[in-house]
Structure formats: structure tokens, C-alpha cells
Amino acid sequence: MVIENKNLLFFLYMSALLHLLLFIGIAFFSKLDISSESNILGIKKSIKISQIQSSVKIDVVAMPKETLLELKAIEKNLKKGEALFKEEPLEMKKNEKVQDTINKDDLVFDKEKKSNNLMSLLKDMSKKDIDVKKGKKEIEPKVKTKEAGDVVGKNYDGELRNLVLRGNQLSQGTGLTGGGDSSGNMTALNLYASGLPDHIRPYWKLPTYLKDKEYQCRIRIYLRPSGSLIKAHIFESSGNEEYDQKALGAVKKAEPFPNVPNDIQSRVSQGDIILGFPL
Amino acid sequence: MKLKNWLFLLCMSLQIMAAEELTVVAIGEAELEREDLYFNLNIVGGLGAKNSQMGREIFDLLVRDFSFYRSLFSVNKSEGILINKKTGYLVNIKITPSKRGVSFIDVKIECNNNQKNTIVFSEQQDVSGSNLRAFGHSVADAIYQIVVGKKSVFDSFLVFVSDIETRDPNSPIKELYRMDFDGFGKKRLTFHRGTVISPEISKDNRYVLYSLLKHEVTKDRRVNLYMLDLLTNKTSLISSRKGINSGAVFMPDGKHIALTLSHTDNAEIYALNLESGNLRKITNHFAIDVDPSVSKDGNLMAFLSNRPGEAHIYTLDPRSVEKDITRVSFVGKFNATPRFSPDGKKIAFASWLDERFDIFRIDANRKNLVRLTKDFGSNEDPTWSSDSQFIAFSSQRIITTTKAVHNIYIMSEEGNIIGPITKDFGKCISPRWSN
Numbered sequence: 286m287v288i289e290n291k292n293l294l295f296f297l298y299m300s301a302l303l304h305l306l307l308f309i310g311i312a313f314f315s316k317l318d319i320s321s322e323s324n325i326l327g328i329k330k331s332i333k334i335s336q337i338q339s340s341v342k343i344d345v346v347a348m349p350k351e352t353l354l355e356l357k358a359i360e361k362n363l364k365k366g367e368a369l370f371k372e373e374p375l376e377m378k379k380n381e382k383v384q385d386t387i388n389k390d391d392l393v394f395d396k397e398k399k400s401n402n403l404m405s406l407l408k409d410m411s412k413k414d415i416d417v418k419k420g421k422k423e424i425e426p427k428v429k430t431k432e433a434g435d436v437v438g439k440n441y442d443g444e445l446r447n448l449v450l451r452g453n454q455l456s457q458g459t460g461l462t463g464g465g466d467s468s469g470n471m472t473a474l475n476l477y478a479s480g481l482p483d484h485i486r487p488y489w490k491l492p493t494y495l496k497d498k499e500y501q502c503r504i505r506i507y508l509r510p511s512g513s514l515i516k517a518h519i520f521e522s523s524g525n526e527e528y529d530q531k532a533l534g535a536v537k538k539a540e541p542f543p544n545v546p547n548d549i550q551s552r553v554s555q556g557d558i559i560l561g562f563p564l
Numbered sequence: 565m566k567l568k569n570w571l572f573l574l575c576m577s578l579q580i581m582a583a584e585e586l587t588v589v590a591i592g593e594a595e596l597e598r599e600d601l602y603f604n605l606n607i608v609g610g611l612g613a614k615n616s617q618m619g620r621e622i623f624d625l626l627v628r629d630f631s632f633y634r635s636l637f638s639v640n641k642s643e644g645i646l647i648n649k650k651t652g653y654l655v656n657i658k659i660t661p662s663k664r665g666v667s668f669i670d671v672k673i674e675c676n677n678n679q680k681n682t683i684v685f686s687e688q689q690d691v692s693g694s695n696l697r698a699f700g701h702s703v704a705d706a707i708y709q710i711v712v713g714k715k716s717v718f719d720s721f722l723v724f725v726s727d728i729e730t731r732d733p734n735s736p737i738k739e740l741y742r743m744d745f746d747g748f749g750k751k752r753l754t755f756h757r758g759t760v761i762s763p764e765i766s767k768d769n770r771y772v773l774y775s776l777l778k779h780e781v782t783k784d785r786r787v788n789l790y791m792l793d794l795l796t797n798k799t800s801l802i803s804s805r806k807g808i809n810s811g812a813v814f815m816p817d818g819k820h821i822a823l824t825l826s827h828t829d830n831a832e833i834y835a836l837n838l839e840s841g842n843l844r845k846i847t848n849h850f851a852i853d854v855d856p857s858v859s860k861d862g863n864l865m866a867f868l869s870n871r872p873g874e875a876h877i878y879t880l881d882p883r884s885v886e887k888d889i890t891r892v893s894f895v896g897k898f899n900a901t902p903r904f905s906p907d908g909k910k911i912a913f914a915s916w917l918d919e920r921f922d923i924f925r926i927d928a929n930r931k932n933l934v935r936l937t938k939d940f941g942s943n944e945d946p947t948w949s950s951d952s953q954f955i956a957f958s959s960q961r962i963i964t965t966t967k968a969v970h971n972i973y974i975m976s977e978e979g980n981i982i983g984p985i986t987k988d989f990g991k992c993i994s995p996r997w998s999n
Contacts, residue, residue, distance in 0.1 A: 296569065348896045348917050348924065353934040353979050478589040491594040493636050493712045503588065531594075559588045 474549045478558050481542060488538040489562065491531055500528045501564055504536055507556040512542035520559050532562040596635055599711060600652025602678075603627050603641045608660045615669045618696060619659030622671060625700035626655065628746060629708075629718045632974070632982055633953065636712065649678045653711060662690045671699070675707050684710050697748060717949045720745045720998045722956060723753065723763045723772055724972055728990030738993075740774055740792070745949070745997070747972075747985030753792060754799070761787070762994065766814045769998045770794055773802070773821060775810035789823060791838075803836065811855050812836075815882070816862035822846060822882060824854045833867055835882065846882050855901055858882060859908035864928065866892065866902040866911050877902045877913060879928065892930050901945050904928070905952040905977070906999070912936070912946035912955055923957055925977070936979035943973075947997045953977055956985070958993045 351359075500523035507515040517536050519529050545553045605623040607616050623641075630639050638652075647654055654676045662668035668690040675685035685707050691699050701718040708716035721744055729737045729752075740754040740763055754760055759777040766772070772792045789802040789809040803809040807826035811833075814821055820835050825843075833847045833856045847853040851871040858865045865882035868875050872891070875898050881887040893899050898916040905912070909928055914921040920942035926933045937943040941961040948955055955977055960970045970991040974982040986992040 299570075348915055349933060349935040352936060352938045353925075355938075356934075357978075474587055478587050481589055482591045485591050486595070489591055489594045490597040492597045492599060496594060496596055497714070505586075532591075535591075535594075557586055559586050561588050561590045563593045564588075564590045 473546055474552055474557060477543070477546060477549060477553070481558070481560065484542060485535055485539040485560065488535040489532070490535070491528070495525070495528050495531070498525070498528070500525050502529045502532050502562050504532055504560045504562065505556045506536060506558055506560060508542055508545055508553045508558070510545050510547075510550045510554070512540075512544050514540045514542070515554060523562075528562075532560075535562075536560060598638045599636060600649065600678075601630055601637045601639050601711075602647050602649055602652060602654045603630075603639065604645065604647055604654065604656050605641075605643045606656065606658045607644070608658065610661050611659065611669065612666065615661070615666070616659070618669050618691070618693065619657070619671065621696060622659075622691065622700045623657050625697065625746075626657065626673075626704050626707075629701065629704040629716075632717070632746075633708075634980070634982070635976060635978075652678050653684070653707075654678055655707060664690045668692050673703050675710065697744065701744070715951060717745050717951055717954060717997075720950055721749075721769075722947070722972070722985075722995050722997050723765060724958075724986070724992050724996070725760050725763065725994040726986075726990040726992045730990070738991075740772065741989075742794075743985065745974075745985070747987075750986075750989065753794075753797075760994075762811050763996050764813045765996050765998050767816065767818055767999050771814075772996075773812040773814065775808075775812070802838070807831075813856055813858055815858055816860060822856040822858055822865060824856070833865075845885050846880070848885050853878075856882075857902050857904045857911070859904045859928070860906055861908060864904070864908065866904055866928075868900060868902060875899050877911065877926075890930070892926060892928075893933075895933075896924075903946050903948060905948045906950050907952045910952070910977070912948065914944045914946065914957075923955065923975075923979075925955075934979075936975065936977075937981075940981065945994055947995050948977075949997050950999050954982070954997075956995045956997055958995060959984075 349356075501521075502519060502523035503521040504517055505520040506517045509515055514537065517533060519533065522529050523532075603623065603626055605620065607619050611619070627639055627641050630637050656674045656676070658672040658674075660670045660672070662670040669692075670688065671691045672688040673686070674683055676682070677684050685703075687703055687706070689699060698719075705716045705718040708718065721742055723740055723742050725738050726741050727736050727738045729739060731737075736759065737757050738759040738761075739752055739756065740760045741750055741752055743750040753772065754774070754776075756776055756778070761775045761777065763772055763774040770793065772794060773789065774792070775787045775789050777787050786804060786806065787808050787810050788804040789812050790799050791802050792799050802812070802821070803823065803825070805825055805827035807829075808824055808831060810824055812821045812823035815835065819839060820837055822833055822835055824831050825834050826832075830850060831852045831854055832845060832849075833853050835844045835846055836842070837844075846856070846865065847867065847869070849869070849871060851869050853867055853869045855868040856865050857867070862883070863881060864879050866877055866879050869878050870876075871878070874896075876891060876896070877893040877899050878889060878891050880889040892902075892911065893913070893915075896915040896917070900914045900916075900921070902911050902913040904910075910925055911928055912923060912925050915924050921944045922938060922940075923936045923943050923946050924933060925936055936955070937957070937959075941959045943957050943959045946955045946957045953976065954974050956972055956974050958970060959973050960968050962968045970993055971984045971986045971989075972992045972995045973984050976982065
């Protein structure tokens with residue numbers, strides 16, 4: 286196809302040239318570690334930054350039963366990935382012979398991996414009610430159901446207790462703990478980014494002489510889809526090199542990060558996430 | 565026309581550039597990296613057993629002092645061996661005979677930054693039994709300041725009330741005492757043979773305010789307010805109005821105190837000018853307002869009020885009357901003794917829960933209510949250390965149905981119990997930490 290319109294051709298050339306210049310300019314300035322305010326081609330431009338912090342909305346309805354240390358211990362266990370409650374094994378009599386065939390009225394307990402959220406908990410509870418109703422016909426199964434229900438009931442107590450300890454995150458609440466967004470509207474990027482603090486915090490440590498100084502630095506991270514670090518650099522320095530290096534060190538130690546969801550891979554690899562130490 | 569086109573292209577390009585959007589996620593506060601501290605004692609030969617013991621006492625004092633800050637330091641101790649470490653600090657204590665006589669020892673203490681291999685502190689002094697503890701605490705504080713960059717609690721003290729002098733259980737004698745922060749050096753301060761309540765130390769640590777309930781039966785059972793000068797040991801009567809004159813605390817200017825008075829029948833909190841004796845109302849409500857605690861800058865006062873029907877904690881601006889009044893606590897059957905941390909950020913208080921008192925903490929902005937004590941007897945009367953790192957409190961442990969012990973304990977501000985600092989000293993209550 287031949288473009289005859291000279292004006293259009295001219296604009297295309299100009300546009301291509303301008304974009305090339307822009308590309309070179311951006312590449313050049315990105316090498317220079319532009320901070321939150323860029324100055325490209327003599328034009329000062331603010332990068333749009335949105336800040337997310339984790340928060341929990343809670344209603345304080347009674348004095349806390351658990352101490353701060355107990356809550357921290359629970360939090361630590363949760364971070365380690367321990368289940369919210371341990372599935373207590375149903376004890377079987379040693380000499381009990383297990384039948385290979387399943388009779389018509391036998392109750393079958395399916396071995397299934399339970400996910401630890403309230404929805405599955407509620408599903409399980411409603412399922413339990415149905416099972417009990419089914420078992421009413423026979424005395425033996427009813428007893429078995431009761432026994433099983435007792436054990437499960439204890440576990441539910443444990444899970445519900447833990448849920449309460451973590452704050453009733455499912456209710457709207459009136460008091461906001463943490464500085465995060467209370468609206469609940471999270472983009473995919475924000476959702477991914479909001480999981481990073483828990484991942485990095487175990488490595489984020491400071492000696493006493495730095496901890497009380499109220500420094501703040503920000504680090505820009507570029508991640509591969511697998512969550513490995515392409516690079517990380519100081520986006521905003523605290524002014525104290527040791528503090529900056531401690532923060533950078535924490536990021537490097539925390540690698541690899543969780544897998545990046547497909548729809549945000551390009552943004553995450555381009556460094557759209559900035560980590561604030563502490564904000 | 566050309567210029568228009570150029571401008572259009574420029575705008576488009578800028579628009580593309582402006583589309584860059586970054587997301588900042590807050591990692592939050594860092595955890596504390598514990599510093600390794602190595603203490604090494606080196607007693608040179610030629611010292612008698614008594615003097616060797618004095619040297620060991622200084623060594624133990626330094627180790628014990630730093631062990632209070634267990635969240636900041638990992639304390640290691642050794643004797644007479646050469647320590648070669650690459651991290652943390654090494655504190656070497658060398659004890660040699662003194663030229664001043666047998667009642668003295670020559671103590672040389674050096675602190676080495678192991679990473680930089682430089683001596684950051686050095687002190688050499690003749691020490692006797694009379695100045696041993698003061699010397700040890702002052703050295704510990706100097707080293708702490710070098711490592712941490714701020715003052716420690718090592719040279720602070722507490723006042724408290726004990727009934728150890730009681731001979732007749734029907735007529736208890738509760739007097740005021742003083743002790744070092746680690747529980748050593750107890751000394752009786754008052755001799756009223758009555759019941760001392762609600763002591764409070766001035767910001768310069770020179771004066772102690774306290775109320776006294778005398779045992780003589782008077783018509784109105786007055787609780788009078790006194791002030792003790794710790795320098796001269798002189799006591800002066802500050803307020804003896806009808807009813808209650810108690811719960812007094814110093815205002816930051818040192819010239820005023822806030823106290824609870826009930827001379828107008830209803831308990832209200834007043835500001836009293838110590839020089840002129842002028843009174844000014846701070847609270848003015850038909851409910852009972854007691855137990856004031858003023859923040860370091862004097863802009864905020866926490867107090868207890870039964871305005872909502874139960875005892876709850878409120879804050880207000882004490883520079884005026886009922887100004888900026890804010891309810892802080894909303895739960896708890898009975899809350900008591902709200903105490904501002906010296907940095908003004910937090911309030912510790914006792915609350916009745918599960919048939920006993922426990923210590924709780926809440927931010928001054930009403931956020932982050934946390935429980936600090938549990939399953940540890942009944943815990944009351946919290947008082948903050950000057951660096952806001954510790955809380956001392958009185959704890960009652962039931963031994964038998966007829967016997968209970970009441971001692972003063974120290975915990976970290978997060979609720980880590982460090983331990984008791986009184987033992988076998990009667991019923992010890994109402995601790996107040998110096999500034």
C-alpha cells in the first residue's frame with residue numbers, strides 16, 4: 286500500500302521519530318533511577334502512586350481474652366502455614382475388622398482436604414446437620430455420627446476461636462485496625478501486592494539504633510511470572526544508607542515471591558510495585 | 565497548522581507517559597534485630613574474698629541490667645577468658661586491688677564494638693560498697709546509650725507502698741518506700757503510721773505527692789494530700805479540703821498539679837497551682853471523675869469517669885474545662901488507673917475481667933486495645949518506665965484460702981513478664997516509676 290497523502294506520511298514519520306526519542310529518553314532516565322517525580326524532556330511529571338496497606342475492620346465488643354503475646358504466637362503459627370486447626374484422627378479399635386464392602390445403611394466418612402475458610406466451614410456444618418438427619422433411622426449410625434460430631438465440634442470451636450482472634454473479617458465492623466483501604470475494592474495488582482508484606486516481614490529487621498529513627502525508604506521491584514526477582518532498586522532513599530541496604534536486603538532474602546497472576550505479569554515485570562519500608 | 569500538529573503529538577505522547585501508575589505497598593514496622601552483648605569478668609589475683617565478691621557484684625549488676633531489655637539484647641557472660649567475636653559488643657570488666665585501701669577495688673570497664681574493633685567506652689574508678697551499685701548502673705546506662713542511642717532505665721527508681729511495718733492487722737500501716745528499678749536499695753520514706761495512697765513522682769524526680777488516710781477517726785474521714793522533698797526529706801501539706809484530696813499528678817510545667825477533690829460533694833479533677841494555691845476546674849460533670857494522668861506535653865489528660873454508667877477512660881485537654889473530651893474505652897466491667905506512657909502514645913490501665921484485674925493497653929487515639937497480663941493473679945496499678953519500654957505493676961497471687969502475696973513486677977510493654985522486684989517485703993502496692 287502506498288501512502289500518497291504527504292501530510293499523513295509526515296505525521297507518521299514525526300510520530301515514529303518522537304516515540305523513538307521518547308523510548309530513548311525513558312530508557313536513559315530509568316537508568317538514572319528516577320524517583321517518584323520524573324523529569325523527562327524538561328517536563329516535570331508526577332507518577333501516579335496508589336498506596337495500599339493491610340487492614341482489618343473489627344468491632345470491639347468485649348475486652349480481649351488473649352494477651353498480645355498469645356495473639357502474636359497465633360499470628361506466627363498462621364504465617365508458618367499451620368492449619369487453623371488440627372484434624373484430630375478418629376480413633377479406631379485395634380481389633381476392629383474393617384469391612385471391604387459398604388452396606389446400604391452404613392455412614393461413609395469421605396476423606397477430604399478441608400479448606401480453612403468460613404464458607405467451607407459453614408458448608409461442612411450444614412452438611413453435618415443433613416448427615417445427622419439421615420442417621421436417625423438406625424441407632425448405631427446415630428451414635429457414630431454423634432461421636433464424629435463431637436470431635437468435629439471441638440475442631441470447629443478451635444477454628445471459630447481462631448477466626449475471632451484474627452478479627453471478624455467477614456463483618457463490616459466499625460473500627461479500622463491498620464491503615465488500609467476499607468472499601469474492599471482491590472484490583473488484581475493491589476490484591477497481589479497486598480500479600481507481599483507478610484512474605485517480606487520475617488526478613489525485615491533493624492538494629493535498635495535504626496529502629497527508632499523514623500526513617501522511610503521505598504524499593505521498586507521487578508518480578509518474573511514465577512515470582513523471582515528481576516531487579517530491585519531504591520526508589521526513595523531514607524537518607525541513611527544502612528537503613529536502605531537493610532530494606533533492600535530484606536527484599537532479596539524474601540525472594541522468590543508468590544507466582545504472579547497472568548493478567549498482571551507485564552505490570553509486575555515492569556516494576557509497578559513499590560515496597561514501602563515501613564510506609 | 566504545523567505548530568498545532570506538533571502540540572497534538574506532544575500531548576498524546578505526554579498522555580501515554582502519564583499513564584504510568586505505581587502501587588506502593590506498606591511493609592510495616594521492622595522487627596528488632598537483637599544485639600549480641602558479651603560480658604567478661606577478669607579478677608586479677610591478690611584480691612581478698614570480700615573484694616572479689618564486690619567485683620563479681622558489679623559484673624552481675626551489669627548483666628542483670630541489660631537482661632531487662634531482653635527484646636533488644638542477647639546477653640552472654642563469661643569469666644577470665646578471651647572472647648573473640650565479630651559481631652555485637654564485648655564488655656570487659658577488670659578488677660584489681662585499689663591503691664586507696666582494702667575497702668576499695670579498682671574497676672576498669674571497657675566496651676568494644678566487635679564489628680569495628682574499636683573501644684567505644686572506657687571507665688576506671690575506685691569503687692567501695694557504698695557507691696558500687698550507683699557506679700554499676702551509671703556505667704550500664706552509658707554503654708546502653710552508646711549502643712541504643714537513648715537513655716535507659718538503669719538509674720531510675722520506683723516509689724511504692726508497703727505494709728511491712730504493720731504490727732496489728734486491725735490497724736495496718738502502709739508507708740511509702742523507694743527502691744532502685746531492679747528492686748535493690750529499699751528505703752522507707754514516710755513515717756505517718758497511717759495509710760499512704762496514690763504516690764506520684766515529679767518530672768525532676770525530686771518531689772513525691774501522696775495522699776494520706778490517717779487512722780484517727782475524724783468526722784469527715786479526710787484524705788489529705790502531702791508532698792515529700794526527696795532531697796531534704798521534708799513533708800508539706802498541699803491540700804486538706806473536705807472529702808477526698810487524692811490522685812494527684814504533676815503537670816509538665818512543674819508548677820501545677822492535677823488532683824481529685826470532692827469538697828463540693830461531687831468528685832471532680834482540678835488543677836492546683838502549687839505556689840499560689842489557686843484552683844481551676846478541669847472536669848465539670850455531674851458524674852464522678854477521678855484518677856488523672858497527664859501526657860508529657862501536657863496537652864492530654866486521661867482520667868476515669870462513670871459518665872456512661874460504668875467506670876470508663878476518657879481524655880481531654882487539661883488546659884481548659886471539659887475541652888475536647890473523648891471517651892477512650894468502651895468495653896470492660898470496671899476500668900481503673902489509666903496511665904499515659906511517657907511518650908504520650910499509649911495508655912495502660914487495669915480492667916476487671918474473669919473475677920480479677922488485668923493490665924490492658926490502648927493507643928491514645930483509641931486504637932489497638934490489647935491485653936498484657938493473664939493467668940498471673942490479679943494485676944493492678946500500671947506505671948510506665950521513662951523510656952516507655954516497661955510497665956511495673958502490683959500483682960496479687962493467691963497462695964492459700966487465707967494467704968496471698970502482693971508484689972511489684974516488671975513486664976515489657978508487650979507483656980513479657982521480666983519478674984518481681986519485691987519479695988518478702990509485706991504487701992507491696994501502688995508502684996510509681998521515676999522520670
